[in-house]
Amino acid sequence: MPVDGQGSGLPRCHRHPERETGVSCARCGRPVCPECMVSASVGFQCPDCVRGAAEQAPRQRTSFGGVLALGDGALVTKVLIGLNLLVFLLTEYVSRDWQVKLGLVSWAPLPGLRYGMAEGPQEWYRLVTAMFVHGGLLHIATNMFSLWVLGPQLERVLGRVRFVVLYLVSGIVGNALSFMLTAGPNQLFTVGASGAIFGLLGATAVLFRVRRVPMQPVIALLVVNLVITFSLKSMIDWRAHIGGLVAGAVIAAGMMYAPRAHRNLVQGLTTVAVLAVGLALVLLGMARLPG
Template identity: 90%
Template sequence: MLPEEPVRPTPVDGQESGLPRCPRHPERETGVSCARCGRPVCPECMVPASVGFQCPDCVRGAAERQPRQRTAFGGILALGDGALVTKVLIGLNLLVFLLTEYVSRQWQVRLGLVSWAPLPGLRFGMADGPQEWYRLVTAMFVHGGLLHIATNMFSLWVLGPQLERVLGRVRFLGLYLVAGIAGNALSFLLSPPHAQLFTVGASGAIFGLLGATAVLFRVNRVPMQPVIALLVVNLVITFSLSSMIDWRAHVGGLVAGTVIGAGMMYAPRAHRNLVQGLTAAAVLAVSLGLVLLGMARLPG
């Protein structure tokens, strides 16, 4: 409910009262001024303060100067949906799946982690050089069948929101992408040099989230049995179906996610941003080194 407008002197002979006018509503005279800046404020613009009233500009400026709330690990606390990035990632995966599965299957080859060097001088995909290394990222969003994407997206929905809320959106997205890149880089390095490798899926990035979740449990002193059991089951399935599942991407993503998670959650408060950034950059640099090693071992 707006406060009542102060009583103004009655104009004499059509003359104005001489009171100042509200900057937002020049047609209105007012005898009240902002307690912070002193500018006139009309009843519609008055914002109650501890003492008197303030104008909307001062209220907005004070809100902008307030430090934003942060998570326990330095991320900006999301005021809205705490799982927004997770939902966007799931949406992108589903969109790419529809494109590659039902619109044009050729896009699976264009976006997947294809590495092929059957003969000296004949290379395809990742093996062709830096212009094809975009596949380290795009392969994370390509899936081969409904069961594949359903299991990966379910795992992402289970693991993602919790990490996104404690790390913040930017750190969570960095963890996801760098872990996925690291998994694909290790897959490229350890693939047989004379065989065609076709790796797709978000599994490397999701194993990275699993590794970071283990670190989170450790930091918060939560019993580790559930996450260890989940990790063991996933590794058993990975190596049991090694002819169908790329274990290299899983292991690479798991190691990268654990390292990045440790760097983010154990970083000293005084140098938290620096340590977290350097940890992610170091894992990314190692991933690039793995790709260069993989290129070096290919037949010339």
């Protein structure tokens, strides 16, 4: 303690110059006061060194190379559900015109008139937006329940970025297959996240296979969904379901079976290849259209 207005001769904290201290940071050696001391395995460290060590430490990754998410492991799943609900409110209760603007429309009723996807690249955004449009409460309820069941597990094991890629590319390829197989003089209107969700289902089957988890539950779920799909094929776009399922399984296989030494390369090439197949399906659909 200072005596008669004079200091004790102790060094002063480098963050609080008005405070004297006899403790130094174990890393950089600078003086630190009790407020700045951070307990370490040996001695104390200053906040700057602790922050720097945290930034330099390698980020923890999942078994398939994704960055391990800190905190909420289902954040992306919740965001996707929120986006779907937001678009549903817009298209169902604010303006139904947006269902047509965002849906996978491929052909207009008037002969020779192209519309939507069939018009050309300027309308191909519908491959993505159609995934967030739903036709009624039952439609969105069943899809969002499936997303909540399948999403969090895959998000945690793949990491957020890989999970988003799996979801979106599966949905795009599902919509592309739907467009290719139905492009023609009859109007097509397809909406829903089912293609992307079937992609998650295919990825879950691959995950169970990789982890050697009994396959019976996911096979039963897959069979039930396929039976419903083809039993109600007049009301359900089975093409988007099959396209999403195959795309999701292939992407997941590339992500989960990729050798560690070339993991990012294999995962990236697999995803690009599947996306290229989706583009090829769209181009084939365009070629089938008259005029």
